[in-house]
Amino acid sequence: MNLQLFADNSKRYTPDQQTVIELAKDAKKSSGSTLDEANILMNWADEYNISWHGPEIHPDRSGAASNILHYHSGKQGHILIIEELEELIK
Numbered sequence: 001m002n003l004q005l006f007a008d009n010s011k012r013y014t015p016d017q018q019t020v021i022e023l024a025k026d027a028k029k030s031s032g033s034t035l036d037e038a039n040i041l042m043n044w045a046d047e048y049n050i051s052w053h054g055p056e057i058h059p060d061r062s063g064a065a066s067n068i069l070h071y072h073s074g075k076q077g078h079i080l081i082i083e084e085l086e087e088l089i090k
Contacts, residue, residue, distance in 0.1 A: 016047075016048045020041065020045055020050055020074075021073075024076045024079060025076060027041065032080030033080075035081050035083055038055060041071075045074070051072075051073075052074070054071030055070065056069070056070065057070070068080055069083075
């Protein structure tokens, strides 16, 4: 049986979308990004039709990541804005 007949290619990412997703993953793994980097990533997410929101803070939620400036790109969860962390450390 040829399973390719049942593959739904509409749910695959384009190469540009995959690049933006990988950049968001890298930012999250490296403990965040600068605000400038976040803005660039969010602009690319807009351009390549990837969901995003932020920057934002959730002061009414528990958890450190919710109470620090962060953004979301795709399904990456909280990606921290590192300038905000540097200010908290001072």
